[in-house]
Amino acid sequence: MSEHVQPMEAVRSAGTSQETQKVIFASSLGTVFEWYDFFLYGALAAVISKQFFAGVNDTTAFIFALMAFAAGFIVRPFGALVFGRLGDMIGRKYTFLATIVLMGLATFCVGLLPTYASIGIAAPIILVVLRMLQGLALGGEYGGAATYVAEHAPMGKRGFHTSWIQSTATLGLLLSLLVVLGCRYFTGDQFEVWGWRIPFLFSIVLLGISTWIRLSLHESPAFVKMKEEGKLCKSPLRDSFGKWDNLKVVLIALFSINAGQAVTFYAAQFYVLFFLTQFLKMDPALANSLLIVSVTIGAPFFIFFGWLSDKVGRKPVLMIGLLLATALYFPIFKTLAHYANPAIDQASRQAPITVLADPATCTFQFDPVGKAKFDSPCDKVKTFLVKQGLPYNSEALPAGSAVQVSIGEVKIDGYDEAALRGAVTLAGYPSQADTQLINKPMIVALIVALIIISAMCYGPLAALMVELFPTRIRYTSMSLPYHIGNG
Numbered sequence: 059m060s061e062h063v064q065p066m067e068a069v070r071s072a073g074t075s076q077e078t079q080k081v082i083f084a085s086s087l088g089t090v091f092e093w094y095d096f097f098l099y100g101a102l103a104a105v106i107s108k109q110f111f112a113g114v115n116d117t118t119a120f121i122f123a124l125m126a127f128a129a130g131f132i133v134r135p136f137g138a139l140v141f142g143r144l145g146d147m148i149g150r151k152y153t154f155l156a157t158i159v160l161m162g163l164a165t166f167c168v169g170l171l172p173t174y175a176s177i178g179i180a181a182p183i184i185l186v187v188l189r190m191l192q193g194l195a196l197g198g199e200y201g202g203a204a205t206y207v208a209e210h211a212p213m214g215k216r217g218f219h220t221s222w223i224q225s226t227a228t229l230g231l232l233l234s235l236l237v238v239l240g241c242r243y244f245t246g247d248q249f250e251v252w253g254w255r256i257p258f259l260f261s262i263v264l265l266g267i268s269t270w271i272r273l274s275l276h277e278s279p280a281f282v283k284m285k286e287e288g289k290l291c292k293s294p295l296r297d298s299f300g301k302w303d304n305l306k307v308v309l310i311a312l313f314s315i316n317a318g319q320a321v322t323f324y325a326a327q328f329y330v331l332f333f334l335t336q337f338l339k340m341d342p343a344l345a346n347s348l349l350i351v352s353v354t355i356g357a358p359f360f361i362f363f364g365w366l367s368d369k370v371g372r373k374p375v376l377m378i379g380l381l382l383a384t385a386l387y388f389p390i391f392k393t394l395a396h397y398a399n400p401a402i403d404q405a406s407r408q409a410p411i412t413v414l415a416d417p418a419t420c421t422f423q424f425d426p427v428g429k430a431k432f433d434s435p436c437d438k439v440k441t442f443l444v445k446q447g448l449p450y451n452s453e454a455l456p457a458g459s460a461v462q463v464s465i466g467e468v469k470i471d472g473y474d475e476a477a478l479r480g481a482v483t484l485a486g487y488p489s490q491a492d493t494q495l496i497n498k499p500m501i502v503a504l505i506v507a508l509i510i511i512s513a514m515c516y517g518p519l520a521a522l523m524v525e526l527f528p529t530r531i532r533y534t535s536m537s538l539p540y541h542i543g544n545g
Contacts, residue, residue, distance in 0.1 A: 077276075078219070081210045084275055085203040086222045088158045088268040091261070092199045093230025094237075095165040096192055098257050099127055100328075101238045105254045110182045112174040126186050130193035134541040137197020139295065142534035145202050146294040149285075150209070150278045150533065154202025158272065161195035162265030164188045169258030201537030204520035209280040209529070214368055220520035221364020225357050227516075228509070231327060232353045235346055280529050294534040298527075307526050308539050315376070315522065316543025319515035322383045323544070326508035327353065333391065334501075337447045338399040339491045352502050356509030363517030372522040379514025386511065394504050397497040401488040402448075409466025409485035411450040413439055416459045420452075435461040435473040442478055448487060 099106065107123035137157075145153035168188050174181045203223050211219040237257045245253030284290055291297055299305050327349075334345040367375045396403045413420075413436065420436040439461055443450050455462070463470040465481040519540075527535040 078210055078212075081275060082207055082219055082222050084268075084271040085154075085207050086226050088154070088272055089199060089203045089223055089226040090229045090233065091264045091268045092158060092161045092196055093227045094233045094264065095161050095230075095261050096130060096196050097231045097234040098165065098238070098261075099130070099168075099189065099192070101234050102254055102257070103127060105250050106185070108250065109173040109254070110171075110185050122182065126182070126189050129186050130189045130196070133190045133193035134197035134544075135538055137194035138201060138537035138541045139197075139534070140194065141198020142201055142298075142537040143294045145198070145205065145533035146291050146531055149281055150202055150206040151272070151275055153533070154199055154206065155269065155272050157195045157198040157202060158265065158268050161192055161199065162261055162268075164191040164195065165258055165261040166265070169255040169261075197537065197541050200540060201533050205524055205533050205536065206278050208521060208524040209278040216525070217367035217372065217518050217521040218361070218365040220524070221361045221517045223520050224364060224513075224517050225360040227323070228327065228353055228357045228360060232350060232357070235350050235353075239343075239346060239350075284530060289530060291530040294531045298531045298535040298538075304527070304531065304535060308535055311523060311526055311536070312539035312543050315519070316539050318380050318383075319376070319512070319519060320544040322379065322387075322508075322512040322515045325383075325387060326505070326512040330391075330394070330505055330508060333394065334398055337449070338395055338402060339447055339488060340398055340496065341491070341493065344493065344496070348498060348501050349505065352505035352509060355502070356506045356513065359510045359513035360517040363514050364521065367518035367521060372518045372525075375514055375518050376522065379511055382511045382514065387508070390504050390508055394501060397500040397504070399488065399491040400495050401486060401492060405486040405488075406449050409468075409487075410464075411443065411448055411482075412453055412464040413443070413450055413461065414453045414455050414459075414464065415439075415461040416457050417454050418457065419461065438473040438475075439463055439478070442473075442475060446482065446487075446489075448482065 103123045106126075110126075111122040141153050141157055144156075165188075168185065171184055171188070172181055200223075203226075204220055207220050207223055208216055234257070237260060241253050241256045242249045245256070297304065299308065331345055331349055334340045334348075335342050363375050363379075395406075415436040419434045420440065421434070440450075460472055462472075463478065463481075465478075466485045468481040468484070470477050470481060523536040523540060524532055
């Protein structure tokens, strides 16, 4: 490991404190902007599904919108390869400057894009292409920003300095939620007509500011030193992934570091919102507001744990975070259910729902194109329960048995929607969380706890990743496992 860290240590006196602060600010601001652009689509997925996938039913349209969102994740590793190679060959500064311009222009174009009603099938096709360009740009941004900041950081402060980059994903999410909520408030009923375009168009302002600041930066001192000594890598992809000594470190970074922390990060800041709104029936506006408060409180912990990793090491902080996530995430989500919707929590304990059926009559209900038919009584029962956001258990019956549903003491044979609705209501399962019963401070505290745990895993990550690889192939080697593990 020491041979990998040495090239960075050789240039640790990279510049004055003022220059270092400028590097951190410019890199972090640009990365916040890129995450803002990337998350904006997710925050507006419901609106986008109506505007660009209007040729199918609402459920299928929403699935298509989410698949377009996923397209951005799929191409992120390709962006890591393309821009990582360029960053190791021509320099960090201009490579991650190119990524921010690509991201900003792609996002701005989404705001200008005609809808399905105007240009038909061309609208969703162009949208997916723009989404893929966003993912390509983000694939190159993170590795560039983390490498650039780390190569300016003095010894003993690398974790603290790069932790500002780690906080940008959370801040980008926060910014996207705030802008969307603000636009909803000011445009009212017109938000789904034209107001949704404003957050995308606003990105051109952020692009201008970020580009102007980044243009004033100098190249990484570590890269300049390599260039002067004639030690630049001519084939970063081959040296990163074609040589076992480096490839095994890439695999360790992917499976032992990035995959685990990705679970903690997305569960704490994305799945929790879905859990509150879809399963616990909380009003989306309230859920978003609580998440905004929680993210605001939790964001500084990414920087704290980056700083702490400079004092005690990266591994202890990361390992404790992963262990805490393993031990506490399920209890925290269970406690969230109790405080977010006490009625559904009480009903699920007093009148648990069980679906009893022959397993052969129950299919795996994945239908991304909206063509499959789930016609068996078992499928219809489970579809009903999922749409209502109701928790249930499954029990197998002998082959040929008809489906049965147990809701507390009530037994229902076959699929009878009216009987199911009546039994669910009688058992006390609410159709919406009662705002008066929601314990908002406890929900914020629990979400903050999730964010703190994820910050333990994510805060020191950039410093850990750059220290795993030699300077000449660092951009390429760290970018790919990060984006595969997180995507």
